Amino acid sequence: MNKKQLIESLNFFINNDQLGITVYCLLKKDESFMPKALDIKDNDVASLTQLFTTSISQNLLHKEELSVLPLSSSDERKNVIYEYDLEIPEELKSLDTILSTDNIPKFSFQTDDFLDIKALLIEIGNNENQIVLYKTMAPINIFGRKSFFLKQVLSNERFEKINEDFIRISSGFQLLKVNNSLFVIDLETIEKFFGFHDIIKKEATQSLDVIEQIKLLENPETLKELIEDVTFARKLTKVAKNSPVIKTGIPNKDIIGFTLTHPAVKGKLRYNQTKDKIQLDTKVSKNLFVKLLNDDFLTSELTKLYYDSLAKDGVSEEQSTNDIN
Structure with missing residues (x-):
């Protein structure tokens, strides 16, 4: 609704x-x-x-x-x-x-x-x-x-x-x-x-299964260490149900390419030797990875500036037309 x-x-x-x-x-x-x-x-x-x-x-x-x-x-x-x-x-x-x-x-x-x-x-x-x-x-x-x-x-x-x-x-x-x-x-x-924390942990675990399925991480098991951190687990719950990156089926090579060029992520992640998988070795990199899947790194079409944004309420072309009228 x-x-x-x-x-x-x-x-x-x-x-x-x-x-x-x-x-x-x-x-x-x-x-x-x-x-x-x-x-x-x-x-x-x-x-x-x-x-x-x-x-x-x-x-x-x-x-x-x-x-x-x-x-x-x-x-x-x-x-x-x-x-x-x-x-x-x-x-x-x-x-x-x-x-x-x-x-x-x-x-x-x-x-x-x-x-x-x-x-x-x-x-x-x-x-x-x-x-x-x-x-x-x-x-x-x-x-x-x-x-x-x-x-x-x-x-x-x-x-x-x-x-x-x-x-x-x-x-x-x-x-x-x-x-x-x-x-x-x-x-x-x-x-x-x-018992909301238990529910969140359960949902976060389901997100980990989804992450493993896309085979983007070299070491997906490292995310399990943070499931007990409720703040991090809440961020993970978005992935299985609402990750725009996963829902739209963005190829892994495009995701990797994005992390190599976007200022918010560039130089902050490590990769395997063939650079076709991300390797998470710090809590910072794990948070960045979840932000990546939740499409929090944006670029303004107007100014070409880069943003790290939580608020991404979608606007359809029909809604935009109705607002003008």
């Missing part, structure tokens, strides 16, 4: 007073995850819906510089939403559960524990269209009766102890599911939770 399609999908949920909302808490018990519906007072539903639709509008729809990229192509750019295209962690499969099931049990204070809540799932929509927001719940936002909290009473001067369990719900969220696509709003959260 591109940016235009995402915005069109989200616009349906903005300023639409015919939508309902259901909030689920995601409980973690014995390493398994279970959604439970929260029974919320009817009078509070409208304000809760407004809280999240306003957040969607402000943080997604009104950001002109926002880009949409596959998660496997994540880089250091800001203002990016990533469409999830990797293995789905068990915890995130709960978003599909609430979309496909109508009889999810309610949260009960008799059988469920507030402290087991790991996230909130906010479903907004009608019978035809739904959106689900994933919101992590830090312990600081979950308040049990074992703690001691005070609230203001009517006198404006006196405080009294709160004897109920309660949670604090703010407007932020980290993931969003719409039209069968899952989007990462906060990449940092994804990297901290869900």
